[in-house]
Amino acid sequence: MEVKFSIRRYDPESSNAVSHFQEYQLDLNDSSTVLDGLIEIREEIDGTLSLRCSCRSAICGSCAMRINGQAGLACNTKVIDVLPKDGSPIIVEPAGNLPLIKDLIVDFAPFWSKVNAVDPWLKPEGEEPEEEYLAPNEDMLHLAGVMSCIMCGACVSDCTVLAVDENFLGPAALAKAYRFVGDPRDDDDDNRLKMLNGNNGIWDCTRCMQCVEVCPKGVDPMGRIMALRDKAMTAGYNNTNGARHAKAFSDSVKHSGWLDELQLPIKSFGIFNIKAMIGLIPLGIRAQLNGKRPPIFHKSIPGADKVRKIFDKVENKI
Amino acid sequence: MKYAFYPGCVSRGACPELYTATLKVCEILGIELDESVLEGASCTGAGVLQEKNERLGDTLNARTFAMAEKSGLPLMTICSTCQGVMAQANERLTADPDYRESINQDLREEGLEYKGTIDPKHLLWVIVEDLGIDVLKSKIVRTLDGLKLAPFYGCYIVRPSKALGLIDNPNRKQALEEVIEAVGGVVADFPGKTLCCGFPLLTINPENSLKMVSRHTLDAKESGADAMVTPCPLCHLNLDGYQPKAASSIKQDIDLPIIHLPQLVGLALGIKPEEMRLNKHIVSTKKLLSELAVTP
Numbered sequence: 001m002e003v004k005f006s007i008r009r010y011d012p013e014s015s016n017a018v019s020h021f022q023e024y025q026l027d028l029n030d031s032s033t034v035l036d037g038l039i040e041i042r043e044e045i046d047g048t049l050s051l052r053c054s055c056r057s058a059i060c061g062s063c064a065m066r067i068n069g070q071a072g073l074a075c076n077t078k079v080i081d082v083l084p085k086d087g088s089p090i091i092v093e094p095a096g097n098l099p100l101i102k103d104l105i106v107d108f109a110p111f112w113s114k115v116n117a118v119d120p121w122l123k124p125e126g127e128e129p130e131e132e133y134l135a136p137n138e139d140m141l142h143l144a145g146v147m148s149c150i151m152c153g154a155c156v157s158d159c160t161v162l163a164v165d166e167n168f169l170g171p172a173a174l175a176k177a178y179r180f181v182g183d184p185r186d187d188d189d190d191n192r193l194k195m196l197n198g199n200n201g202i203w204d205c206t207r208c209m210q211c212v213e214v215c216p217k218g219v220d221p222m223g224r225i226m227a228l229r230d231k232a233m234t235a236g237y238n239n240t241n242g243a244r245h246a247k248a249f250s251d252s253v254k255h256s257g258w259l260d261e262l263q264l265p266i267k268s269f270g271i272f273n274i275k276a277m278i279g280l281i282p283l284g285i286r287a288q289l290n291g292k293r294p295p296i297f298h299k300s301i302p303g304a305d306k307v308r309k310i311f312d313k314v315e316n317k318i
Numbered sequence: 319m320k321y322a323f324y325p326g327c328v329s330r331g332a333c334p335e336l337y338t339a340t341l342k343v344c345e346i347l348g349i350e351l352d353e354s355v356l357e358g359a360s361c362t363g364a365g366v367l368q369e370k371n372e373r374l375g376d377t378l379n380a381r382t383f384a385m386a387e388k389s390g391l392p393l394m395t396i397c398s399t400c401q402g403v404m405a406q407a408n409e410r411l412t413a414d415p416d417y418r419e420s421i422n423q424d425l426r427e428e429g430l431e432y433k434g435t436i437d438p439k440h441l442l443w444v445i446v447e448d449l450g451i452d453v454l455k456s457k458i459v460r461t462l463d464g465l466k467l468a469p470f471y472g473c474y475i476v477r478p479s480k481a482l483g484l485i486d487n488p489n490r491k492q493a494l495e496e497v498i499e500a501v502g503g504v505v506a507d508f509p510g511k512t513l514c515c516g517f518p519l520l521t522i523n524p525e526n527s528l529k530m531v532s533r534h535t536l537d538a539k540e541s542g543a544d545a546m547v548t549p550c551p552l553c554h555l556n557l558d559g560y561q562p563k564a565a566s567s568i569k570q571d572i573d574l575p576i577i578h579l580p581q582l583v584g585l586a587l588g589i590k591p592e593e594m595r596l597n598k599h600i601v602s603t604k605k606l607l608s609e610l611a612v613t614p
Contacts, residue, residue: 069509160513160514160530161514161519161526163513163533164526164529164530164533165523165525165526165529168526203522203523204519204522204523204526206514206516206518206519206526206527206530207365207473207518208473208477208513208514208518209473209474209477209478210473210477210513210514212477212478213477213478213479226368226369229369229370230369230370230371233370240522241521241522242522245366245521245522246366246369246370249364249366249367250366250367250370252361253360253361253363253367253378257358257360257361258327258330258360258361259327259328259331259361259364261327261328261331261332262331264521265520265521268521268522269521279524282562282563283559283560283563286559286562286600287332287559287600290598290599290600291334291595291598292332292333292334292335292559292598292600293332294331294332295331301357301358301359301360302357302358303357303358304358306358306428307358307360307378309427310374310377310378310381310424310425311374313377313424314371314373314374314377314424315371315374317373
């Protein structure tokens with residue numbers, strides 16, 4: 001089948017180093033992957049096209065890039081699945097949120113420095129066993145997904161928080177952190193959670209699910225970040241806007257059946273956070289003037305006691 | 319066409335205009351809404367409750383589904399966040415009958431049981447799939463000719479794509495554009511239409527939240543948009559309510575009206591703007607409405 005690719009090109013050494021799209025047309029099979037197409041372009045049409053790839057089997061994690069605006073591995077994306085029906089080209093761009101080196105190659109240095117920042121190794125305490133550290137199978141099962149991470153950077157590429165804040169630890173590093181916090185052989189949970197609970201950590205995730213959607217290996221980074229939030233709160237790290245928000249939200253639903261939107265920001269920032277309280281005033285005035293202020297007296301839904309009963313029954317179940 | 323109507327918290331709190339516009343639009347479109355069958359239904363948990371306890375969230379949603387099931391009516395939402403959270407809960411509840419049964423044990427005391435037959439549907443999909451674009455077109459009394467509208471889906475009506483049925487119904491990825499074109503508008507496409515509005519970070523990292531607001535609204539304006547339309551009241555709250563603050567933080571005017579999906583449809587159906595509280599937005603819709611030659 002005839003396939004058109006529109007590839008974002010960039011060469012820092014060219015006299016006119018401007019990012020631009022270049023189109024290529026080639027003949028591919030129904031079974032061809034995007035990577036097959038890119039390699040054919042490089043081998044047969046234009047030897048200057050630069051990309052990373054190695055295993056061609058979704059194992060090495062080298063060929064993450066944006067295909068039609070969404071991150072994925074070129075080697076496990078079939079052309080036929082992403083070929084626009086209207087005859088327009090498949091758009092291929094380098095991974096996002098990482099510095100561009102050339103064409104489809106990005107600099108992974110920030111990626112690795114964030115993974116390193118979570119101390120991605122086991123820290124057991126006590127005397128070393130004579131043989132290996134043993135862990136019951138059932139305690140390791142929940143880590144199977146996160147251990148499948150191949151560090152391809154697809155989640156980092158499309159993370160909506162990294163797009164506005166390069167200091168966020170990001171989905172890959174936080175998923176890696178969960179891999180050790182959740183490991184029964186690790187004894188450094190408290191220090192780990194303390195660090196993750198800080199700035200640029202677990203509370204900066206906006207829960208947009210981009211990482212879950214684009215991950216080619218089912219790692220579910222956002223799910224791991226939520227699990228880390230739960231672990232941090234359970235460990236007593238409750239002095240963050242995020243932890244207060246989660247508690248205020250839960251209390252509101254438990255006691256009235258629905259959300260008290262007026263109280264939520266106040267309780268999240270903390271009523272004694274004078275600066276934040278003053279910051280809320282202009283919004284409050286605008287909302288008041290436009291009839292958009294939530295009710296001051298938050299009424300419970302009919303039969304709210306039934307919701308409360310469910311909370312009582314389920315809250316302490318695992 | 320009759321639905322068990324789940325309005326969600328926000329349309330009864332900070333976005334009363336969404337609730338009002340929905341009732342008026344559905345009446346004209348012949349979409350009958352029964353809110354009483356879901357009386358006493360709780361908040362979905364909005365993903366926040368699920369951070370701490372997914373099972374608790376699933377139990378509350380199974381309770382709402384059981385109420386809808388009992389009424390024999392399909393369930394309709396008007397909030398992307400409700401839609402997304404319900405779809406994810408429903409995926410777990412329908413995939414595993416043993417899990418559903420264990421959840422049902424906590425509902426029995428109330429005489430409720432969820433059998434797994436509900437498929438929660440957002441008004442956007444109800445209009446495109448159940449009503450049909452042709453029927454919508456046949457009810458239009460005033461086409462919004464030439465109006466350039468940027469679609470803003472946000473996150474929870476597009477991800478996770480499998481739970482939301484986007485794999486089986488790929489048209490859902492274009493549903494907002496279909497409605498915009500059906501009412502005579504022109505789609506102003508921009509890169510952020512399925513990205514995060516920043517609402518969940520509002521109280522956690524306001525700086526990042528505001529950056530998301532300014533980025534998306536400016537990108538939409540750059541693509542020529544006169545206004546942005548969204549099926550999510552949380553996206554509306556952030557993109558509208560915090561737009562003045564976002565604008566002042568980048569020292570640049572934005573001034574892009576953010577309208578709810580039913581408000582857009584309502585304008586084409588001839589509903590007066592003030593009946594849909596279009597005069598009650600933070601970012602004024604006056605200029606937009608004057609371009610349409612309707613007074614607010």
